[in-house]
Amino acid sequence: MATVSTPPIDHAKTIFADLGYNVSGDGEEFxxxxxxxxxxxxxxxDSDDTPDDGDLRCFVTWDDDASELRNRLRRxxxxxxxxxxxxxxxxxxxxxxxxxxVRTAV
Structure with a gap:
């Protein structure tokens, strides 16, 4: 159980680099x-703020917070x-x- 309140930035960069992605940028978004x-x-x-724009987005969070974030994004x-x-x-x-x-093109 993660007891820290800082986002898993280093883990996020390592995961994507290990998957063969070129990672660029600093801070909590890259x-x-x-x-x-x-x-x-x-x-x-556990922040309530999620971006309003983008095409493909991935959120990396501690396992304890993932379900709530998924529910929030679904809502x-x-x-x-x-x-x-x-x-x-x-x-x-x-x-x-x-x-x-389930969106359809208009």
Whole structure:
């Protein structure tokens, strides 16, 4: 159980680098790029603030906070495609994906 309140920034960068992404940027938000894909990655804790814009977003948080963040994103239903990575104390992680979109093109 993570007792710290700082976002898992280093874990987030390591996870994406290990997956073969080029990671750039400092702070709690950075870019992860591989081939044609650019993912905006945000390391968060239990904050209520989630961005309103973007195409592909990934939130990296402590495992204890992942379920609440997933519920919040489902409630707010942002326009972007999202995923959440819940990091455990030992560095293992679990990925939670957004539910399939039911939006239709108008």
């Amino acid at each position: 870019r992860a790029e591989r081939k044609w894909r650019v993912v905006r990655v945000t390391a968060v804790t 707010t239903d942002p326009e972007y495609e999202w995923a959440i990575i819940g990091v455990r104390d030992g560095g293992d992680y679990e990925v939670f994906r957004a539910p399939p979109s």
